[in-house]
Amino acid sequence: MTTPQMSVPGAAALRQTGRLFALAGTVLAMTFRRPFQLRELIQQFWFIASVAILPTMLVSIPFGAVISLQVGSLAKQLGAQSLTGGASVLAVVQQASPLIVALLISGAAGSAICADLGSRTIREEMDAMEVMGVSPIQRLVVPRVLACTAVAVLLNGLVSVVGVAGGYFFNVELQDGTPGAYLASFSALAQLPDLYVSELKALIFGFIAGVVASYRGLNPRPGPKGVGDAVNQSVVVTFLLLFFVNLVMTAIYLEVVPAKGA
Amino acid sequence: MGIEVAVEGLTKSFGTQTIWRDVTLTLPAGEVTVLLGPSGTGKTVFLKSLIGLIKPEDGTVRVDGVDMVNDPDRRVFRARKRFGLMFQDGAMFGSLNLYDNIAFPLREHTRKTEREIRRIVLEKMDTVGLAGEEKKVPGQISGGMRKRAGLARALVMDPEIILCDEPDSGLDPVRTAHLSQLLIDVNARIDATMLIVTHNIEIASTVPDNIGMLYRRDLVAFGPRETVIASEDPVIAQFLRGSPEGPIGMSEEKDAALLAEEAARAANRPRPVARPIEIPAQLRPSPGEPERSGEIRHAARVDALLPSLPHAAAEAIRRGRVATAEAAAVAAAAQQAAAQRAASASQPAPQPETHPAPQPPPLPPEFRPPGETP
Numbered sequence: 001m002t003t004p005q006m007s008v009p010g011a012a013a014l015r016q017t018g019r020l021f022a023l024a025g026t027v028l029a030m031t032f033r034r035p036f037q038l039r040e041l042i043q044q045f046w047f048i049a050s051v052a053i054l055p056t057m058l059v060s061i062p063f064g065a066v067i068s069l070q071v072g073s074l075a076k077q078l079g080a081q082s083l084t085g086g087a088s089v090l091a092v093v094q095q096a097s098p099l100i101v102a103l104l105i106s107g108a109a110g111s112a113i114c115a116d117l118g119s120r121t122i123r124e125e126m127d128a129m130e131v132m133g134v135s136p137i138q139r140l141v142v143p144r145v146l147a148c149t150a151v152a153v154l155l156n157g158l159v160s161v162v163g164v165a166g167g168y169f170f171n172v173e174l175q176d177g178t179p180g181a182y183l184a185s186f187s188a189l190a191q192l193p194d195l196y197v198s199e200l201k202a203l204i205f206g207f208i209a210g211v212v213a214s215y216r217g218l219n220p221r222p223g224p225k226g227v228g229d230a231v232n233q234s235v236v237v238t239f240l241l242l243f244f245v246n247l248v249m250t251a252i253y254l255e256v257v258p259a260k261g262a
Numbered sequence: 263m264g265i266e267v268a269v270e271g272l273t274k275s276f277g278t279q280t281i282w283r284d285v286t287l288t289l290p291a292g293e294v295t296v297l298l299g300p301s302g303t304g305k306t307v308f309l310k311s312l313i314g315l316i317k318p319e320d321g322t323v324r325v326d327g328v329d330m331v332n333d334p335d336r337r338v339f340r341a342r343k344r345f346g347l348m349f350q351d352g353a354m355f356g357s358l359n360l361y362d363n364i365a366f367p368l369r370e371h372t373r374k375t376e377r378e379i380r381r382i383v384l385e386k387m388d389t390v391g392l393a394g395e396e397k398k399v400p401g402q403i404s405g406g407m408r409k410r411a412g413l414a415r416a417l418v419m420d421p422e423i424i425l426c427d428e429p430d431s432g433l434d435p436v437r438t439a440h441l442s443q444l445l446i447d448v449n450a451r452i453d454a455t456m457l458i459v460t461h462n463i464e465i466a467s468t469v470p471d472n473i474g475m476l477y478r479r480d481l482v483a484f485g486p487r488e489t490v491i492a493s494e495d496p497v498i499a500q501f502l503r504g505s506p507e508g509p510i511g512m513s514e515e516k517d518a519a520l521l522a523e524e525a526a527r528a529a530n531r532p533r534p535v536a537r538p539i540e541i542p543a544q545l546r547p548s549p550g551e552p553e554r555s556g557e558i559r560h561a562a563r564v565d566a567l568l569p570s571l572p573h574a575a576a577e578a579i580r581r582g583r584v585a586t587a588e589a590a591a592v593a594a595a596a597q598q599a600a601a602q603r604a605a606s607a608s609q610p611a612p613q614p615e616t617h618p619a620p621q622p623p624p625l626p627p628e629f630r631p632p633g634e635t636p
Contacts, residue, residue: 120356127315128353132367132419133343 023137023218024211027145030138037143044147048109049155056104056155057162063100064163065170067091072175084171085182086189092163093190093198094253099246100163101155102205105148106238110213113144114234117217118227126218141218145210152206153199160198191260197253204249205242212238264292264455264556265326265344265422267312272321272331274307281307285321285481287474289423290563292556294449294456296466296487298501299476300510305459306350308476309425312457313345314338325423343371346416346454348426352408354400354415360387361396364415371419386414390444405432410441417448423455424448430462438462442469442545450547450554463502467491468545471560475501477510486564488541489571492578541582543589549597 068088075084117140120126126136171177216234220226267289274281281304289295299305310316312323314330323330328341354363361383368379387393390410400408409432416424426445430438442465449456460466466473473490475483477497483490491502500508507524547554561583568576 123356124349124351124353125355127310128347128349128355130315130339131313131342131345131347132370133339134370135339 019219020211020215023141023215024207026137027142027211027214030135030142031146033138037139040140040143041146044113044143045150047112048105048147048151051108051112052101052104052151052155053158055108056101056159059100059104060097060159060162061166063096064088064092064166067096067163068167068171069175072171072177076175081177082181083185083189084175084177085168086185086187088167088171089164089186089190090194092167093160094194094201095246095250097156097159097163098152098198098201098205099242100159101152101202102209102242103239105152105155105206106209106213106235106242109148109151110209110238111231111235113148113210114213114217114231115227117141117144117214118220118230119224121218121220122222122224122227136218141214144214145207148210148213149203149206152202152209156199156202160195189260193253193257197249197257201246201249204245208241208245209238212241264453266291267423267455267457268322268324269312270322270324272308272311272318272323274304274311274316274318280479282476282479282481285476287481287484289455289457290472290556290560291455292449292453292554293471293560294445294458294469294556295472295474296470297457297459297474297476298461298466300501301461303476303478305476306427309347309427309457309459312425313342313347343419344422346419346421346424348409348412348416348424348429350427350431351405352400352412354408354411356400359397359399360392360403360411363400363411364418367415367419382418383414386418387411389417389448390414391440406434406437409433413441413444420452421454424457426456426458426460428460428462429458430460430465435464438465443548445469446545446554447548447551449556450551453555455556461501463504467502467542471544471557477501485575486560486567486579487544488578488582489575491541491582492574494574541578541585543585544582546586546590546593 068084071088071091072081072084075081075087117126120140129136129139168179168182171182172179213234216230216237220230269288270286272285273283275283285308297305297308307316311318312330314323318331321331325341325344328337330338330341333341354360355366358366364383364386365379368374368382372379374382384393384396387396390413392407392410392414395403395407400411403411409429413426413429416426424445429441429445433441445456445458446469448454458465458469467487470487472485473483473487474481475490475498483493483495483498490498493499496508497510500510507528509521511520544557564579568579571579
């Protein structure tokens with residue numbers, strides 16, 4: 001009756017991947033099942049926002065500046081200085097901002113979520129909850145994943161603004177760029193779909209960060225060391241997934257949405 | 263009234279290691295059962311399998327028509343609300359204080375008002391001796407207190423099946439005795455089917471109606487308390503005496519060489535005179551508690567079983583019942599004497615209310631060990 005244990009190389013990795021996707025699916029399904037844990041969602045939202053906002057802003061200013069300086073000096077060499085603004089805005093809004101947000105949410109909030117869920121798991125709190133007929137996924141994971149997603153989307157707006165403002169400052173003050181040209185090139189190169197895809201990326205990245213953190217938190221190896229390892233892995237796995245998904249989404253976007261003026 | 267749990271052909275392994283195989287037993291409705299076994303024989307895994315937390319590869323666990331192993335999650339979740347599980351270390355939610363922990367199932371599954379919840383929670387906390395500790399969080403209290411809080415949380419929904427995972431570990435002997443009494447009282451009050459997993463011999467020999475024992479991947483014994491205690495099986499006998507001599511070793515089983523050496527040593531030693539194993543009296547509900555209907559059903563069930571039992575087992579059952587009846591009589595007499603003393607001390611005062619201790623079920627009049635035909 002029992003299925004023989006397969007020992008195909010790579011099977012374990014595939015199994016983990018499958019479970020991760022299953023958890024993501026369950027989270028989506030459970031989101032619409034009542035009772036909705038509004039209180040937990042608000043608490044988690046508040047917590048994630050409070051740990052993520054400040055570091056995100058502090059990272060986004062130099063990041064926007066670096067992009068702006070680099071693009072500015074390159075554009076100067078090419079003699080296209082008037083387009084610096086548009087180019088750096090595209091880079092910040094489309095690429096830098098969603099990634100920064102997701103990395104910081106994963107690093108600051110995801111690790112906390114993973115550690116929290118992991119220590120609850122090894123203390124059998126999850127089992128206790130299931131025994132009482134309460135689904136830990138509905139009760140604990142769904143609010144956390146939704147909070148990660150929502151904070152990512154909202155923070156993405158903030159980072160875009162701060163990054164662009166930082167870029168403007170450094171271009172105009174340090175590289176003697178023209179304020180008018182910087183602003184004018186926005187509308188020459190950038191378009192609204194750039195912002196949409198940026199927010200869509202932030203949404204998906206936030207979701208990934210939340211699901212991966214929860215998945216590792218729900219399945220740690222036994223013992224306190226297992227929880228530590230789980231936190232570590234959750235951050236690394238999230239980073240890997242983020243850059244891969246970003247590549248795919250960028251490629252699709254560039255195929256599907258024509259560049260402005262093209 | 264409790265419900266029956268029927269386990270059939272349950273087999274569980276982790277990877278290539280078989281934990282136990284083909285376990286078949288029935289927890290009769292409303293009766294108390296103890297599951298014994300050396301450390302590491304998968305007693306806790308068995309408990310978690312009953313409630314569907316761990317999925318065995320093979321077999322079924324039937325609870326009122328629901329198969330906790332193979333049925334879809336939705337049905338299993340609904341069936342779980344009829345269980346109360348007391349975890350080994352309490353498994354309290356670290357972020358909530360004791361009051362909120364114990365109120366958790368009520369708030370999740372009932373529409374009771376806060377006032378009602380408060381009444382129930384305080385009553386259960388009082389029952390397990392935690393009154394006044396409501397505001398503490400699980401990190402602030404000792405392991406024994408966490409365990410008792412875990413029991414209170416398991417009791418709060420008035421479950422029909424109560425599973426206790428090592429209720430005695432980490433408790434001092436007095437608290438263990440109180441806890442045993444508490445479990446029996448709870449059983450008398452709500453008639454829940456109970457399974458206690460333990461390796462405490464004191465609990466195993468005085469609390470349950472039935473005893474089962476897991477050893478080396480098998481259920482080696484399951485039956486009425488008296489017959490298992492009196493069993494001649496070397497594994498059970500060694501375990502119940504807590505003796506180092508026998509098949510159970512420090513690792514799970516002794517190897518052949520060690521056993522042979524031991525047998526040789528035993529052969530050289532003068533053999534002690536074989537005397538019948540004493541069957542201790544079974545614990546009875548406290549004065550003021552109702553009769554245990556599980557005990558009455560158990561007695562009827564065992565009576566029906568008697569003719570098919572071997573002589574020694576039937577004799578053990580008779581001795582156990584006599585011991586229980588004697589202990590009950592002694593307790594009743596002591597209580598009566600105390601009541602009389604109290605009455606004579608305060609003559610003008612109204613008679614203090616005395617609760618007679620519940621009586622054990624009577625011996626069947628035709629009770630006679632088989633083989634003793636008139």
